[in-house]
Amino acid sequence: MxxxxxxxxxxxxxxxxxxxxxxxxxxxxxxxxxxxxxxxxxxxxxxxxxxxxxxxxxxxxxxxxxxxxxxxxxxxxxxxxxxxxxxxxxxxxxxxxxxxxxxxxxxxxxxxxxxxxxxxxSLEEHIVTRELIALSQEDDGVWDGLKPTIGMFLGGAGLAEVMLWCRNKVYPLGLPNWLSHAVTLLALIFSLVLGMRAAFLPERAAPLKVSLIRQGQLQGSFSLLIVTTLRKLLVGSKLAGRPSSAGALQLMIVEQSAIALVCAFVASLFGKLESQLMRGIHVRRGDEIRIEGDRSSVILDGELFHASAGRSIVLRQTAPLPFVRLAA
The missing domain is CATH 3.40.50.10330 (Probable inorganic polyphosphate/atp-NAD kinase; domain 1)
Incomplete structure (x- = not known):
């Protein structure tokens, strides 16, 4: 069997x-x-x-x-x-x-x-459900006709530039994962926190507009843009508990500010992101999110997508899918 x-x-x-x-x-x-x-x-x-x-x-x-x-x-x-x-x-x-x-x-x-x-x-006690992110693209408001790509974690703005820099510049060096990520963390600190600009550092993120249906929009240059249906984020913090009526897509945006980025990191370590009302940090929930920009990149679980003039990225939540949680 x-x-x-x-x-x-x-x-x-x-x-x-x-x-x-x-x-x-x-x-x-x-x-x-x-x-x-x-x-x-x-x-x-x-x-x-x-x-x-x-x-x-x-x-x-x-x-x-x-x-x-x-x-x-x-x-x-x-x-x-x-x-x-x-x-x-x-x-x-x-x-x-x-x-x-x-x-x-x-x-x-x-x-x-x-x-x-x-x-x-019995599987019942080990099953958890997760909504997924369905990513599609539109040209001048018209769906491109391709099947939406399904994932659970999307990074954009300055985070996407750092992730691309790690993929293209650091991973090819063949370093151990922990060292590759340590180097990338230093690059993130230099470029996003300290605002340093150099040819060997990640590029500065282009301005973009992020719209949540029925919840308005945010526009500007951002250090971090994260959309996820995962319960935990990069540093192990939780944006929220169970999905609410507001939607299963959890959005976090940090403005292009060293203070805001440091505050977001510290708050995430203590799992306080959703409860903290801090200047330059935006935490939202939704069931549909639209990302627009002239030359902005996002990465959905390792796959790269681009938003450009007239071409937007649309994220929608899917129906729940069962997963097996291995932790006791």
Missing amino acids: VRIALLSNPKSTGNRAQLPAIRSFCANHPEIFHYEVEHVDQIEAALRTIARVDPRILVINGGDGTVQATLTELYHSQLFGDAPPPVAVLPNGKTNLIALDLGANGDAIGALQRVLEIAQG
Whole structure:
């Protein structure tokens, strides 16, 4: 009997070292159906095959980009009908925001063992639901006709520039993840907090306009723009508890100010972001968010999108999807 379907991306950062151990673990546990893909174009075919074995849990073994591509196909393809299996995410990749939000800490083998234990009993107490972000683009107010991309964490403004700088300048150096992120943190401090400008530092974010349906708009230059349906953010703080009637999309914007950025960081460490009313920090909820700008970039779970003159980015919340929380 197949209890778990494991979808692995061998090219994700963590799998370069740990995939042999994962393959060995699966070989010793016939109740795990292991399917490997090397490109996101293969994920639809993988899910089609996985649907035939009808697993109790679908486990994704890859970085945030792999998770995003899988959730997009899972949401649009309807291969599992109206009752998709709950999704678990192994700690992998470079950032692991989604895995961390679901309580997957430590190594992938330990997390997989935990999923297997859960799959052998009642799932109910381990299931949590998460709304997702559906990103689409419009040209002069007309939808571009493409399927919305599905994800759970979007970074924009100065944060997007720092993330792109890390991806393009730091990761190619082959440094350990912790050192890459330490270097990126220093770059963030120099560029966003201290306002330094240099050719080797991230570019300054372009002005943009962020509109929340029925809640007005914010316009200007921002250090941080975050939209998420995750309960935890980069530094482990919580923007909010359960989704409210205002919407499941949690928005945080920090204006281009060193004081505002430092205050936001300190407040987030103590989990006080939503309750704090601080100048230059805006925390909102909504079910639809529109981002517009002349040359602004946003990153949704590793995938890059651009807002330009006449071309806007629209974010909408989806119906909830079941996930497996691994923490006890």
